Each structure stands twice: as structure tokens, then as C-alpha cells.
Amino acid sequence: MTDELSPRVSPNExxxxxxxxxxxxxxxxxxxxxxxxxxxxLDAATMQQRTPDHILLAGPPGLGKTTLSMIxxxxxxxxxxQTSGPAIQHAGDLAAVLxxxxxxxxxxxxxxxxxxxxxxxxxxxxxxxFRIDIMVGKGAGATSIPLExxxxxxxxxxxxxxxxxxxxRDRFGFTxxxxxxxxxxxxxxxxxxxxxxxxxxxxxxxxxxxxRSRGTPRIANRLLRRVxxxxxxxxxPGDEDTVHRALSLYDVDAHGLDRLxxxxxxxxxxxxxxxxxGLSTLAVSVGEEAETIEAVVEPFLVRTGLLSRTPRGRVATxxxxxxxxxxxxxxx
Numbered sequence: 001m002t003d004e005l006s007p008r009v010s011p012n013e014x015x016x017x018x019x020x021x022x023x024x025x026x027x028x029x030x031x032x033x034x035x036x037x038x039x040x041x042l043d044a045a046t047m048q049q050r051t052p053d054h055i056l057l058a059g060p061p062g063l064g065k066t067t068l069s070m071i072x073x074x075x076x077x078x079x080x081x082q083t084s085g086p087a088i089q090h091a092g093d094l095a096a097v098l099x100x101x102x103x104x105x106x107x108x109x110x111x112x113x114x115x116x117x118x119x120x121x122x123x124x125x126x127x128x129x130f131r132i133d134i135m136v137g138k139g140a141g142a143t144s145i146p147l148e149x150x151x152x153x154x155x156x157x158x159x160x161x162x163x164x165x166x167x168x169r170d171r172f173g174f175t176x177x178x179x180x181x182x183x184x185x186x187x188x189x190x191x192x193x194x195x196x197x198x199x200x201x202x203x204x205x206x207x208x209x210x211x212r213s214r215g216t217p218r219i220a221n222r223l224l225r226r227v228x229x230x231x232x233x234x235x236x237p238g239d240e241d242t243v244h245r246a247l248s249l250y251d252v253d254a255h256g257l258d259r260l261x262x263x264x265x266x267x268x269x270x271x272x273x274x275x276x277x278g279l280s281t282l283a284v285s286v287g288e289e290a291e292t293i294e295a296v297v298e299p300f301l302v303r304t305g306l307l308s309r310t311p312r313g314r315v316a317t318x319x320x321x322x323x324x325x326x327x328x329x330x331x332x
Contacts, residue, residue, distance in 0.1 A: 020193045020221055021067045023074055029192060030185040030217070031064065034176040038068070041174055042075050051104055052076070053173020054127055054154040056112075058161040060299065062218030063178040065157035069108040072155055078104045085114035094119040095134060095147075098126050103150040112156035113163040120168055127154060127171045180215030180303075183207070189217045190224050194238075199228045201238035208243045212256040214300055219256075226250055255304065255323070260288065264297050265306055268316045269324045276313030 022028045025035045038055075045052035055072065057065040066082075073080035081101060088094050088109070093116075101107060109115070115123070126132050130149040156172065158164060169175070181189070187210040194201045201224075209227065213220035230246035231238050251259040263286045268275050271285055283290040288297075298314070301307035306320040321328045 020196055021070065023071065025071055025075065028064065028067065028071060029188045030181045031068075031176075031178055034068075034178060037174065037176060038072070042072065046076070051151045052153050054171060055156070056161070056164075056169065056172040056175040057155065057157045057178060058175065059159070059178030060180065060216070061159055062216040063180070064217060065178065066108070066110065068176075069106065069155040069157065072153070073106040073108075076104065076106065076153070078106055078153075080106045080108060082108045082110070085109060085111040088119045089116045091116075091118040091122045094122050094126075095132055098132060098149050098152075099147060101150050101152045104152070105150070106153050106155060108155045108157070110157045111159070112168075113158045113160050120165065123154075124167055124171060181213075181217060182215070183210045186210035186213050186215070186217065186220045189220050193221050193224050194228075197224075197228065199224075199231070199238060201227070201243075202240060204240035205238055205243040208240055209247075212247060212252050212254065214256045215303075223247060223250075223252065256300070260286070260292075261297055261301060264293060265301060265316065265320055266324055268307065268314055269321060269326055273329070274321065275315035276310055277315075278313045282314060 025039055028035055041052055041055070052072075055069075057068055059065065069082075070080060079102065081097065083097055088097070097107070122132055126149055130151050132147050132149065133144045134147055154172075161169070161175075161177075187206050190201075190206045190209050190213075194206070205227070209220060209223050213223060226249075227238065227243050227246045230236075230249065231242055234242075236242050247253075253262070257265075264282065267282060267285045268277055272282075279290050279294060283293050286293070298307065298309070301320075302309060304319075305317055306323055308315045308317050316324075318328060
């Protein structure tokens with residue numbers, strides 16, 4: 001096995017995802033409009049020597065919300081404090097986080113829509129006036145003590161912006177909606193990642209990975225790692241044939257569908273005649289939780305036009321029938 005054909009893995013390679021995160025807006029691939037908006041917001045705040053407006057990043061998982069929050073802190077030259085909505089289940093949890101912030105620090109709350117309601121109400125005042133009210137004592141003798149906070153920038157990330165209450169959403173000075181990537185942008189993501197991990201891969205292989213990544217950079221990086229591992233173990237070059245064999249091994253087809261995606265689509269077509277079929281019935285038929293079907297499988301099948309949601313249930317589209325290879329009944 002020659003050096004030209006074998007992938008070279010750096011002995012100091014860090015965690016895969018962390019090592020591939022861009023450090024600046026210029027390095028970040030895709031989301032051109034959002035990057036331009038963030039650049040303007042951060043530059044204006046720097047010129048005025050103030051903390052930037054609070055930022056809400058909304059969009060499906062894997063598009064770069066966490067990475068953008070890190071870039072915001074880096075661009076400002078300020079530390080980043082990370083937490084998540086599920087970790088803040090009481091107002092006291094949020095008060096502890098806010099009181100520990102230093103001036104200008106960036107607070108990142110992932111899945112912010114899952115915060116407890118009491119914490120959300122405390123956050124309203126903190127975002128507007130940089131202070132919180134702490135209740136001391138109970139009953140008639142309880143008193144409220146105001147606590148001043150250091151100015152900070154909140155970056156909230158959510159995959160379900162519709163679940164955010166309006167009072168919280170309105171307190172963000174800037175809301176960015178991240179979109180799925182096209183194949184060209186994903187090819188740039190894969191090429192950049194391959195260069196960072198020092199893995200030689202052909203242009204055709206890059207395009208093949210991009211086309212199977214479901215418009216999501218996180219999935220593109222994950223598939224690249226699987227191809228890199230396959231190339232390393234089998235001692236083969238990173239060409240298009242290697243990509244085909246590696247992704248076939250992991251049940252990722254040419255459309256980006258995995259095993260569960262295909263099972264769900266086939267269940268609708270074969271067992272329920274194309275639908276409509278209810279979510280719970282569909283979940284039982286494939287042996288998965290209804291939440292998994294709704295949050296993980298359906299969005300991609302609907303976006304690619306293979307499945308449709310209707311008031312009566314899930315229905316396979318004409319394209320979905322064609323994908324399964326089962327002839328569409330004349331009645332449909």
C-alpha cells in the first residue's frame with residue numbers, strides 16, 4: 001500500500017466534529033445570507049464598543065447553529081458559556097448561569113425552546129435590562145432582591161422555533177433561519193474536511209458523498225469519516241468506487257435514505273396500500289417510537305417528495321411508489 005493511495009491520519013487528530021469546526025465566518029461554508037447578516041451585526045457592535053444584540057438561530061439539526069455560536073464568541077474575542085434548554089429546569093438554574101457571566105460574554109443555550117417556563121420568564125428581564133429578581137423567603141415574608149448582571153449576548157438555538165413563546169422570540173434582536181445546503185455547498189464542506197484530516201479523496205467521491213448527505217453538513221462529515229475508515233482498513237484509495245462500497249456497507253443509498261427511511265416508506269406502500277396511515281400505526285409496523293418517525297424520518301421523506309402528510313395520515317407520493325419499485329395501482 002503506497003502513501004499516495006493510503007489515507008494519512010494525523011497522530012494529533014482531535015475529536016472529529018470539533019476538529020472540523022470553522023473558526024471564523026470566512027471559513028464557514030454555506031448560509032451566505034446569514035453570514036452576511038451576522039458580519040454586519042458583529043462589526044457594528046465592535047465599532048460602537050457595545051455588546052451585540054441577542055441572536056436566535058433556527059433551523060434543522062446539523063446545519064451549524066452551535067458552530068456559529070462559537071464563531072460569534074471568537075469574532076468578538078469573548079469567552080463562550082454553553083448550556084442547553086433541558087438543563088435549565090428551574091429559575092435558580094438560570095440565575096446561577098447568568099450571575100457567573102463576565103462582561104461581554106456570549107451565552108449559548110441550545111434547544112432553548114425546552115427551557116422551563118419559570119426560567120423563560122426570568123430570562124425576559126435579563127435579556128432586556130441585564131438584571132434578575134431573586135425571591136428570598138416564602139409566603140408573606142418573601143422579598144424580591146434585584147441582581148445586576150454583566151452585559152452579555154445570548155445566542156439561542158432551536159430546531160422548533162414555533163414552540164418559542166412570542167415574548168421570548170421578540171426579545172432577540174436578530175433571528176437567523178438556517179437552510180439546508182445544496183450539493184455544491186456540501187461538496188465544499190466535504191473537500192474542506194478531507195483536507196483537514198489529510199485524506200485524499202477524488203472529486204467524484206466528494207460529489208457522491210455530498211449527494212447522499214441530505215443537505216446537512218453534519219451528515220456529510222459523518223459519511224466522510226465512514227469512507228475514510230473503509231479506505232484505511234481495506235487499503236484502497238478514496239475514489240468513487242470506495243465511496244459506493246463504504247456507504248453501501250452502512251445502508252446509505254444513492255438518495256441518502258438509510259435502512260429506517262426505506263422501512264417506513266415500504267411500510268406505507270406495501271402494508272397500507274400507499275396510505276393514509278396514522279403515525280402510531282406506522283411506528284408500530286416498523287418497530288420504532290412514533291417520536292423517532294416524526295422527528296427523524298418524516299422530515300427528509302417529505303422534503304424529498306417521497307411522503308406526504310395529510311389530515312388523515314401519511315401518504316406515499318407517486319415518487320415514493322416509484323422509489324420502492326412497486327407499480328402504482330390504477331385506482332391511485
